[in-house]
Amino acid sequence: MKTNLMLIGAALTLSSCSLLTRTADPVSVTVVGLNDFHGNLEATSFAGVKIPDPADATKTVSLRAGGIEAIGGYLAQERAKNANLVFVGAGDLIGASPVTSSLLRDEPSVLALSRLGMKASSLGNHEFDQGFKELLRMQNGGCDSNDTAKACKFENPYPGAGFKWIGSNVVDKTSGQPVFSPTYVENVGGAKIGFIGAVLKDTPGIVSPDGIATLNFLDEASSINKYVPALKRQNVDAIIVLIHQGGTATDGFAQPACGTLAGPIVDIVNKLDPAISAVVSGHTHQGYNCVVNGRPVIQGDFYGHLLQRLDLTVDKANHKLLSIQAANVVMDTRTLPKDAGMTALLTKAKSLTDAVKLTPIGTLATASISRTANAAGESALGDVIADSQLAATKDRGTVIAFMNPGGIRADLNATAADNTATFGDAYAVQPFGNTMTVLDLTGAQIKTLLEQQFDNPQAGSSRILQVSSGFSYSYDSTAAAGSRVDASSIKLNGETLDPAKSYRVVANAFLGAGGDSFLAFKSGTNVLQLPNLVDVDTFTAYLKANPALAGGAQNRITKTK
Known part of the structure; x- marks a missing residue:
């Protein structure tokens, strides 16, 4: 009996070791992020890049960048290179938008991002501009809006977002429970990438209070960390934070691994669980690609001028990150192909709003x-x-x-x-x-x-x-x-x-x-x-x-x- 017990114990030990040291099974995943889009369906002037003035070669002008046609063209181009691409957001996708989107209650913007394959986005403060109830309509669909003159005029009925807004730190005042899912997990190429969303805790001070009277906005870092164990139990291969809070950096948007980042995001990142692999940020309308406490922290300017790109290699057998590279990519309207579906959507939105605009x-x-x-x-x-x-x-x-x-x-x-x-x-x-x-x-x-x-x-x-x-x-x-x-x-x-x-x-x-x-x-x-x-x-x-x-x-x- 004693010998048998020893054999059983040895077998269990060997079995446990084999689970911990499985042969690596790497897979490449590209995560593309968009922050502070603010319903800018069309390209706008991007001061971060100057080009020769077509009218006067002795002068320069700002590059026109962004817009759903260029973003769609880029995503299609990159998906052709790597099908394991996940498109996500870092908040303020809607709100404070131009006429072409805003006069249609930002429904064209939500539908455009949905059709571009966005999977999840953190909440932003501007998502709450029209109140919590209206944000729920933007997520779930329907025409029961607080502005019926604008709602469901682009598509009736409005079908809702094809992606999920996520927010670990936005909770109901009475129950204390999150009002949106705190996390999102994407299965891609056999890998599992976990995302945790958060919005700046100071949101109540920068939106109209009546619309969020039933909500509390909690500390960002502690709320994010709370959901790391749940993602680990799902055996995710990497965890990425999508957060609508940021900072400023003296380095340009194209400087890799910058070390000059300052502002609220730095304190938040320094408090995050070590299991978190990277942070896609927003809110401050800055372009930066920095490293804080060993993790990439990136933001892509605003209005879709830049997309944040994270190229990950994950070991899906042992559920760990092997490598990560971060970069901001300019949505250059001169060189990127136009997405025909987005051109059609934009044309329709303009046809409904140009007379007023x-x-x-x-x-x-x-x-x-x-x-x-x-x-x-x-x-x-x-x-x-x-x-x-x-x-x-x-x-x-x-x-x-x-x-x-x-x-x-x-x-x-x-x-x-x-x-x-x-x-x-x-x-x-x-x-x-x-x-x-x-x-x-x-x-x-x-x-x-x-x-x-x-x-x-x-x-x-x-x-x-x-x-x-x-x-x-x-x-x-x-x-x-x-x-x-x-x-x-x-x-x-x-x-x-x-x-x-x-x-x-x-x-x-x-x-x-x-x-x-x-x-x-x-x-x-x-x-x-x-x-x-x-x-x-x-x-x-x-x-x-x-x-x-x-x-x-x-x-x-x-x-x-």
Whole structure:
């Protein structure tokens, strides 16, 4: 008996060893990622690559890159080389989109990515722009939308996404359970690649609160790590994080294994489980290909200008990663083939929206009004938008307008002849459809509001509000927190604000609800919501009323140090 037991024990030991040291069975898998697409069905200008100006060889212009035709052409080209290709996203696939997608409730964009074979994407903050219920419709399909004028106009009924949004850190407030699947596993070429999704935990501060009132957004790293054991039990061969949070790097997008990455993503990655092989990131609209704590961390600019590419060799017998290479690939419209199916989809979307998009609304003094801020944080376009909101609400007694710079999504470019701006041009600047909120703030509350611009947690540093004509102030960025704005410099039409006096102000509903951590708005009184007055409408009305419109002089905000 003793001998038999020993033999049995030896056999078990040998069996266990054989399980741990199976002959390697390698397979190559390509993971292609897209971040911050924002419904840009068409190619746009990519400042990361300059090419000779076709009209003047002595000058350069930005390359036009991205768009579903080029992305589709690239994916087809690469699938022909390696059928083991997985197309995924890192959030903000929809929201803040151009007219061609947004006027159709971003359904063309979701359908395009679905038909391009996307398998999964992390949630992004902009996926929540229209609220949780509408996001569920975007995932699951149907026409029960909070904007029936736009929903199901591209395809009726709207069939829903062919990919899965995933989010490990978005949970129901009552149950504590994830409202989307935390993970996704793709079987490809006999290998199993596991994905874990997450969105920045600060999402509640940058979307309208009413739409996410039932949700909590948890710490990213701990939420991601929570689901690693479950993927291991499924014997995945590699684990990749898709996360809508990022950083900045001084190296260019094409610099491999950069080591200069900074920002929230670095802290998150440093806390991740060692079993995680790579991180596909987003949110900060940067192009970088870095290494943090031995793992590739990559982001592909925005609007589909770049696709992130991870080439993996995995051992599917022993369920481990053998090698990984990361690169950003330019979606160069000059060299990539066009996807015929995507051309047809784009043509249909344009046919349904071009009449509105191309409607002339006004003229500019120059071809463009820039949203680029000066040293004080004020932009020529920010001045114009604040002035437009004040003009639209003066009959409600407003004297000051405030505009969040993050809501200004593009320069105002006159794309038609003779510096004529179209509705599409204006919509590209303000695509959110925010309504206006009017309220009273005291002079003291306005001082608090201005102090909240600095060390702003939603911006990572400072976020300077754009202000209307007649309002001015100065600040010292080196002063102590809470005392950076000189109270005596805060003036309205040349008179210093009285801390005890109430002033009628206007802002979009996002800001009015305390968005971007400007919580002073929530202390306002005599609040008036204007549901029929939308930001882009105030903007277009102002353009119509002011022919040959010039940008603001950027002299309302002064930075002393």
